[in-house]
Amino acid sequence: MLLEVRDLHVEFHTRDGVAKAVNGVNYTVEAGETLAVLGESGSGKSVTAQAVMGILDIPPGKIAGGEILFKGRDLLKLKEDEWRKLRGSGMAMIFQDALSALNPVLTVGDQLGEMFTVHRGMSRKDARAKAVELMDRVRIPAARERVRQYPHQFSGGMRQRIMIAMALALEPDLIIADEPTTALDVTVQAQVMELLAELQREYNMGLILITHDLGVVADVADKIAVMYAGRIVETAPVHDIYKAPAHPYTRGLLESIPRLDQKGQELYAIKGLPPNLTRIPPGCAFNPRCPLARDVCRTDEPPLYEVSRTRRSACHFWEEALRG
Amino acid sequence: MAPTGQGGAMDFAMDESETLEKTPDGPEGTGPAEKPRSLWSDAWHDLRRNPVFIISGLIILFLIFISLWPSAIASGSPLDCDLSKAQQGSQPGHPFGFNGQGCDVYTRVVYGARTSVSVGILATLGVALLGSALGGFAGFFGRGWDAALSRVADIFFGIPVVLGGLVLLSVVTSSTIWPVIGFMVLLGWPQISRIARGSVITAKQNDYVQAARALGASSSRMLLRHIAPNAVAPVIVVATIALGTYIALEATLSYLGVGLKPPTVSWGIDISSASPYVRNAPHMLLWPAGALAITVLAFIMLGDAVRDALDPKLR
Amino acid sequence: MAETVAETAAGTAKPGEPILEVRDLYKHYPLTRGILFKKQIGAVKAVDGVDLDLMAGETLGVVGESGCGKSTLARMLVQLEQPTSGTIRYKGEDITRLSGRALKAVRRNIQMVFQDPYTSLNPRMTVGDIIGEPFDIHPEVAPKGDRRRRVQELLDVVGLNPEYINRYPHQFSGGQRQRIGIARGLALNPEIIICDEPVSALDVSVQAQVINLLAALQSEFRLSYVFIAHDLSIVRHISDRVGVMYLGRIVELGRDAEIYDHPTHPYTQALLSAVPVPDPEAREHRERIILTGDVPSPTNIPSGCRFRTRCWKAQHRCEVEVPLLAVPEHLRPLGGPVLHPSACHFADEKHVVPGQEGGTGEGSSGNRE
Numbered sequence A: 001m002l003l004e005v006r007d008l009h010v011e012f013h014t015r016d017g018v019a020k021a022v023n024g025v026n027y028t029v030e031a032g033e034t035l036a037v038l039g040e041s042g043s044g045k046s047v048t049a050q051a052v053m054g055i056l057d058i059p060p061g062k063i064a065g066g067e068i069l070f071k072g073r074d075l076l077k078l079k080e081d082e083w084r085k086l087r088g089s090g091m092a093m094i095f096q097d098a099l100s101a102l103n104p105v106l107t108v109g110d111q112l113g114e115m116f117t118v119h120r121g122m123s124r125k126d127a128r129a130k131a132v133e134l135m136d137r138v139r140i141p142a143a144r145e146r147v148r149q150y151p152h153q154f155s156g157g158m159r160q161r162i163m164i165a166m167a168l169a170l171e172p173d174l175i176i177a178d179e180p181t182t183a184l185d186v187t188v189q190a191q192v193m194e195l196l197a198e199l200q201r202e203y204n205m206g207l208i209l210i211t212h213d214l215g216v217v218a219d220v221a222d223k224i225a226v227m228y229a230g231r232i233v234e235t236a237p238v239h240d241i242y243k244a245p246a247h248p249y250t251r252g253l254l255e256s257i258p259r260l261d262q263k264g265q266e267l268y269a270i271k272g273l274p275p276n277l278t279r280i281p282p283g284c285a286f287n288p289r290c291p292l293a294r295d296v297c298r299t300d301e302p303p304l305y306e307v308s309r310t311r312r313s314a315c316h317f318w319e320e321a322l323r324g
Numbered sequence B: 001m002a003p004t005g006q007g008g009a010m011d012f013a014m015d016e017s018e019t020l021e022k023t024p025d026g027p028e029g030t031g032p033a034e035k036p037r038s039l040w041s042d043a044w045h046d047l048r049r050n051p052v053f054i055i056s057g058l059i060i061l062f063l064i065f066i067s068l069w070p071s072a073i074a075s076g077s078p079l080d081c082d083l084s085k086a087q088q089g090s091q092p093g094h095p096f097g098f099n100g101q102g103c104d105v106y107t108r109v110v111y112g113a114r115t116s117v118s119v120g121i122l123a124t125l126g127v128a129l130l131g132s133a134l135g136g137f138a139g140f141f142g143r144g145w146d147a148a149l150s151r152v153a154d155i156f157f158g159i160p161v162v163l164g165g166l167v168l169l170s171v172v173t174s175s176t177i178w179p180v181i182g183f184m185v186l187l188g189w190p191q192i193s194r195i196a197r198g199s200v201i202t203a204k205q206n207d208y209v210q211a212a213r214a215l216g217a218s219s220s221r222m223l224l225r226h227i228a229p230n231a232v233a234p235v236i237v238v239a240t241i242a243l244g245t246y247i248a249l250e251a252t253l254s255y256l257g258v259g260l261k262p263p264t265v266s267w268g269i270d271i272s273s274a275s276p277y278v279r280n281a282p283h284m285l286l287w288p289a290g291a292l293a294i295t296v297l298a299f300i301m302l303g304d305a306v307r308d309a310l311d312p313k314l315r
Numbered sequence C: 001m002a003e004t005v006a007e008t009a010a011g012t013a014k015p016g017e018p019i020l021e022v023r024d025l026y027k028h029y030p031l032t033r034g035i036l037f038k039k040q041i042g043a044v045k046a047v048d049g050v051d052l053d054l055m056a057g058e059t060l061g062v063v064g065e066s067g068c069g070k071s072t073l074a075r076m077l078v079q080l081e082q083p084t085s086g087t088i089r090y091k092g093e094d095i096t097r098l099s100g101r102a103l104k105a106v107r108r109n110i111q112m113v114f115q116d117p118y119t120s121l122n123p124r125m126t127v128g129d130i131i132g133e134p135f136d137i138h139p140e141v142a143p144k145g146d147r148r149r150r151v152q153e154l155l156d157v158v159g160l161n162p163e164y165i166n167r168y169p170h171q172f173s174g175g176q177r178q179r180i181g182i183a184r185g186l187a188l189n190p191e192i193i194i195c196d197e198p199v200s201a202l203d204v205s206v207q208a209q210v211i212n213l214l215a216a217l218q219s220e221f222r223l224s225y226v227f228i229a230h231d232l233s234i235v236r237h238i239s240d241r242v243g244v245m246y247l248g249r250i251v252e253l254g255r256d257a258e259i260y261d262h263p264t265h266p267y268t269q270a271l272l273s274a275v276p277v278p279d280p281e282a283r284e285h286r287e288r289i290i291l292t293g294d295v296p297s298p299t300n301i302p303s304g305c306r307f308r309t310r311c312w313k314a315q316h317r318c319e320v321e322v323p324l325l326a327v328p329e330h331l332r333p334l335g336g337p338v339l340h341p342s343a344c345h346f347a348d349e350k351h352v353v354p355g356q357e358g359g360t361g362e363g364s365s366g367n368r369e
Helices: A045-053 A080-089 A108-119 A124-137 A156-168 A186-203 A214-220 A238-243 A248-256 A295-299 A318-323 B011-017 B039-048 B051-068 B105-141 B143-158 B161-169 B178-204 B207-214 B219-255 B267-277 B283-310 C002-009 C070-077 C100-107 C127-137 C144-157 C162-166 C174-186 C204-221 C232-238 C256-261 C266-274 C316-320 C329-334
Strands: A003-014 A017-029 A034-038 A061-070 A091-094 A174-178 A206-211 A223-228 A231-237 A305-308 A311-313 C018-033 C039-055 C059-063 C085-090 C110-113 C192-196 C224-229 C241-246 C249-255
Touching: A003 A045, A017 A034, A017 A045, A017 A061, A017 A206, A017 A231, A034 A045, A034 A214, A045 A061, A045 A091, A045 A174, A045 A206, A080 A091, A080 A108, A091 A156, A108 A124, A108 A156, A124 A156, A156 A186, A186 A214, A186 C266, A206 A214, A214 A238, A223 A238, A223 A248, A231 A238, A231 A248, A248 C204, A305 A318, A311 A318, B039 B051, B039 B283, B051 B105, B051 B283, B105 B143, B105 B178, B105 B219, B105 B267, B105 B283, B143 B178, B161 B178, B161 B219, B178 B219, B207 B219, B207 C110, B207 C127, B219 B267, B219 B283, B219 C127, B267 B283, C018 C070, C018 C224, C039 C059, C039 C070, C039 C224, C039 C241, C039 C249, C059 C070, C059 C232, C070 C192, C070 C224, C100 C110, C110 C174, C127 C144, C127 C162, C127 C174, C144 C162, C144 C174, C174 C204, C204 C224, C204 C232, C224 C232, C232 C256, C241 C256, C241 C266, C249 C256, C249 C266
Parallel strands: A034 A206, A034 A223, A091 A174, A174 A206, C059 C224, C059 C241, C110 C192, C192 C224
Antiparallel strands: A003 A017, A003 A061, A223 A231, A231 A311, A305 A311, C018 C039, C018 C085, C241 C249
């Protein structure tokens, strides 16, 4: 097992009270596997990833419980500098906004090379050569010349490739990509996703893909965890979930997106809004918006029921949800 | 989802702005009506809990009080002097002692507040009005106006304050506070106009200004209703902080002999006249200088607190 | 004379007749160097020759990637930008050179919904003031005593609680703010609403609510929409006709089925094939056209066909001859939905959207409660 997150809880202390951003999340990622974490803003999908990477802002954030096992070691028990050494070499992250994730006053060559000079103690010259090699890897044309350029001289797609190159530099076992293509145009998005998937296969890395885009998920994921209000509400292999979702929220999401191949009359819309994380409703957090909600949903928080050997759903009425 | 990046990597941050969804029942959260809070009342809510604001605010209220009614806490007249008591120290009824002319230092410090506070407030008002009018105009209409006004502002910005004061004010003979205020406005407006210009340009680019334009709103409506209320916060912050520095500047100019002139009572004049005797009679210098330092500090602290409360990045 | 546009022409556009005609529209932003003595060294050709008709009562979708000029086009349609050249006719009258009262009168009829619900509402104004502002600007629309009631009606129409009238924008979520923006756009009873990426800043589950609202309002108030977006699925869902934009020009234009099921322009094909489809079954047997390289800079548009630098069909002819947006002659014999304007010398049909023959996937019919 490459990564196992167990019963993770994260809180934020805000002016309006304690926001429970992550409430008991469990997931696992194996080498060579792609886990898509799907959710809307405020679902806790990015916060979970930041906790795994150890880049959560503490305070206001606080890890209130749980374990993060990376190759069997609990990261939460590591000393800060041990964890820091793991970042980059053990696990790496790709951010949505490459322009703000790259340092504008350093050339991309310097930033890529820094990975090698700092972590591997290479000389500047060797590091520069490595940087060119990496840029070739992520198929940036004319890498030898462009290595001397600054981030703003690259297009959005090329910058995202540089981010990927940076994440790959030390050949980590796990990559966390947080909305890596959301800011990109469709045609460029396809290029970047393809590249990422290919490199993942080549290096046999684990990939956690955090996204809100059901289309991107269907394209690359092996399994999916759907998050809502800080909890995983459904987890399943990718094919199953699109065929027959076992949670009303997943079903609502799938039905609320317009289709490219047909023209609908009216879109199904999940009523209402996601809850405020400082006041998550009792029982099932989705109950105020759920078409299947009964009394029990307002009082008892549903556990992750076993739908099949590989599927779980946090709905008291998952069988009903499954029938649609 | 927000690809435009409201919450950035931390998508949880979205919830900060969604204080209303307390009851997500019903299609659009028909929760119990909550008392609406504007951004100003939000800022006030913050300020009331800020000790820096409370302390500086109390000091400033006190200063304003004694500027209006100095006789409430000082019985004598600042011009009632007795040369035989010159340079004497503290004694009953005269806690701060006497100055070189034998005037009561306590009374002079109290009456000096009026001069300092009125110079500070009037100069700041003048600077803020002129600066934000010119800066706002340049920022809103842009192009040639902007280029021309910015160059003019640069010229005034380049004049060294003390040197300018020595040259310009030395030809003035009036003993009122107006020449000094006029000088401060003349040299101070570019600072505010730059801030105002910048924040008008920022506010102008917001879609709500475009929306108003698309509705057919006139320039004056866009400027007064949409841009000014959203651009005024930085101007207020800078002006509050500047108020303290104008008070200090008045003292500096008076010290150099080109600012206010006797019989006007001012801390700067007293500091100036006391400085030759600082070895023998330090109290003559310390009390007005201390009052000046506390006043300047109070305004700067107030400006800081106001900035913290109005800064949207901290919300 | 021009100020009578709104009054005399009102109500003359019947369904199916053009209400807005765009001809040869250009917007070039000069690039200058120097501070005092400005010298023009080039131009950003944001919109570079666009022809469009908006029919009364229809939704015209405009899709394209960032930088293709679709937002500039939107801003010219609502007179927030002056075109460099070309005309925009509203019910037959050119509105690009109007000013003063005449412009104000036209603005009553052409309104806009903005992309970012966080910057499109003035944070210092209450919801009542925001939605009521159109009445302040055009007092003839609603008498003063009636305004509060009108504002509450509008709130109700867009699905918000009318009691929210005294709240401030920051007390609402993104979707609710977008509803407020829509209410403001509706206040003057316009005939045309230009929607510039109205749902792209919203969460998936909220997007559907806003799209449904826009569709419902269209039939209720007989609105004509120009719907600008980068999301091809959403554009198909809401549009009657679709124009595909690339580097400042429309490269293909047709009814939704013509564009999505029978695209003939290579760029449209690449765009459609790149859209991730929420169906994992499709990913194995699906041909993806991965374009090479990035969109060229709008300051330096390629000669001939502007898409040729990324096109797999490009030949010498594409370099020297600008393809016009017209029904390709060589496709005429085929007939049917393939026949629609496409600006390509080698236009040819290619099926790229997976599942279009296979009917509906499970749970996708979209009409379920």
